[in-house]
Amino acid sequence: MTQRLPTRMGDGSLTEMTRSEIKAELEEGTQAAVTRGKVPPLAQDELDHLLDIFASAARFTGVDIGDEVVLSKDGSGTPQLGSRVDALYACEQVLAHDTVELFHIDYSYKAVKTIVPFEQQLMKEAQERVTVPVHYGAQPDLGRYSTPDGPCGNWSELLPQMKIDEARAAQEEAVELAVADMVYVAESLWDAGADGLNFDTAGAAGDADFLATLRAVETLRDRHPDMGIMVGMAAEVVLGTHGRLEYRGTRLAGLKPAGQLAVVQQAGATVYGPAVNTNTSKSVAWNTARALSFVKPCMAAAQIPIHMNVGMGVGGMPMYGFAPVDAVSRASRACVDILRLDGL
Amino acid sequence: MFGMDVAHSCASGLNGLRAAGDLVARLQMAKGMRITEAKRYVADKLGVTPRDLSDNQAMHERRGELRLGRVFETESTYYADPSPLEAKWHISELLELPINSVERLKMGLSTGYPVAGRAGRAT
Numbered sequence: 319m320t321q322r323l324p325t326r327m328g329d330g331s332l333t334e335m336t337r338s339e340i341k342a343e344l345e346e347g348t349q350a351a352v353t354r355g356k357v358p359p360l361a362q363d364e365l366d367h368l369l370d371i372f373a374s375a376a377r378f379t380g381v382d383i384g385d386e387v388v389l390s391k392d393g394s395g396t397p398q399l400g401s402r403v404d405a406l407y408a409c410e411q412v413l414a415h416d417t418v419e420l421f422h423i424d425y426s427y428k429a430v431k432t433i434v435p436f437e438q439q440l441m442k443e444a445q446e447r448v449t450v451p452v453h454y455g456a457q458p459d460l461g462r463y464s465t466p467d468g469p470c471g472n473w474s475e476l477l478p479q480m481k482i483d484e485a486r487a488a489q490e491e492a493v494e495l496a497v498a499d500m501v502y503v504a505e506s507l508w509d510a511g512a513d514g515l516n517f518d519t520a521g522a523a524g525d526a527d528f529l530a531t532l533r534a535v536e537t538l539r540d541r542h543p544d545m546g547i548m549v550g551m552a553a554e555v556v557l558g559t560h561g562r563l564e565y566r567g568t569r570l571a572g573l574k575p576a577g578q579l580a581v582v583q584q585a586g587a588t589v590y591g592p593a594v595n596t597n598t599s600k601s602v603a604w605n606t607a608r609a610l611s612f613v614k615p616c617m618a619a620a621q622i623p624i625h626m627n628v629g630m631g632v633g634g635m636p637m638y639g640f641a642p643v644d645a646v647s648r649a650s651r652a653c654v655d656i657l658r659l660d661g662l
Numbered sequence: 663m664f665g666m667d668v669a670h671s672c673a674s675g676l677n678g679l680r681a682a683g684d685l686v687a688r689l690q691m692a693k694g695m696r697i698t699e700a701k702r703y704v705a706d707k708l709g710v711t712p713r714d715l716s717d718n719q720a721m722h723e724r725r726g727e728l729r730l731g732r733v734f735e736t737e738s739t740y741y742a743d744p745s746p747l748e749a750k751w752h753i754s755e756l757l758e759l760p761i762n763s764v765e766r767l768k769m770g771l772s773t774g775y776p777v778a779g780r781a782g783r784a785t
């Protein structure tokens with residue numbers, strides 16, 4: 319009887335598959351990326367290596383000694399670790415993070431703007447207590463600028479009404495406001511000693527959201543040559559909620575990781591974080607193969623470090639808040655072994 | 663946090679202050695250096711090989727010698743080790759890399775005034 323191996327689904331649930339079934343999942347995952355992303359499939363030796371990683375009953379796996387990469391952590395901390403700065407210190411001393419990130423639970427630059435002095439005070443304290451790099455992070459979060467939360471028209475309501483011009487104008491107005499807020503918050507935290515800024519889930523509200531991020535990065539790079547700037551994406555494809563926006567001649571709608579990387583580099587970021595979302599009804603093996611296929615074209619073209627997003631619901635990881643270590647370690651190792659990433 | 667952060671740290675992380683991951687990370691973030699170049703740069707500055715950078719035993723000793731800051735346990739306190747800002751000053755000099763908080767400390771020490779900020783501006 320063929321041995322059935324424990325493995326995970328994209329929702330985190332444990333299941334069993336034979337080695338042949340896992341092999342088929344990997345092949346189907348890379349083909350799904352080929353179809354959706356117009357990217358080359360993973361090579362046979364890469365699929366074979368992934369099969370060795372996933373067709374195992376071991377509880378844990380890891381990269382070879384010497385192959386380790388930087389773990390840049392967004393949103394560092396958890397309520398059990400005390401105050402926010404206590405949490406950063408614990409992440410440094412106990413959890414061995416390579417970087418930590420001060421953040422507010424309302425993870426949005428627009429929201430943070432109203433409490434910037436208090437975030438500055440915490441950053442100053444963090445810099446006095448923590449030795450590893452401390453970044454500040456939040457989301458561009460362009461949707462917050464539309465009614466009823468903001469002053470601009472709501473393009474999600476205007477588009478179904480076929481008010482295309484009005485929806486586009488609302489997004490263009492929101493971009494200007496978001497750029498100003500992101501630059502203000504970033505410079506405020508830089509003034510308080512931050513080692514860098516993280517623009518997390520860029521493009522979550524579509525191409526206008528991504529454009530706002532790129533323009534904020536461009537401004538910050540121009541004014542602060544030494545500032546660390548990380549741009550982490552929201553998804554493998556930038557949605558065209560506007561459809562016509564460009565950055566330095568590149569149309570943003572529809573950009574996949576390699577295209578996203580190109581404009582992020584042009585804007586002046588120092589780290590790019592591709593994100594590929596998880597399909598919860600498929601296995602972790604399927605999702606990992608698909609995610610790696612999407613990101614692989616970035617690796618040869620990159621002039622800056624690639625820190626792939628491999629957190630909850632992205633990069634092959636289960637969409638589950640309490641991630642199983644067997645799935646995390648497999649996805650973590652697979653990303654580093656296959657892509658030779660610069661970090662996670 | 664256990665499942666995600668600890669698992670990643672153990673599976674593929676350079677392990678920060680416990681080894682030399684924070685030093686490599688600083689070059690990536692500030693200079694946009696890719697992993698191989700950044701590891702080589704840090705290894706050369708520390709006088710070790712790139713593979714040593716994740717060896718917590720070797721790095722614990724080397725960090726102590728160079729006063730770069732390190733983790734401590736109940737069994738081995740380091741009251742004479744540098745404070746975080748002092749450690750970052752040493753890291754900045756070792757890597758020949760400006761560190762924002764250290765530059766602001768230097769400016770404050772040289773002028774006697776706090777560095778002006780966007781809120782609560784000193785001047």
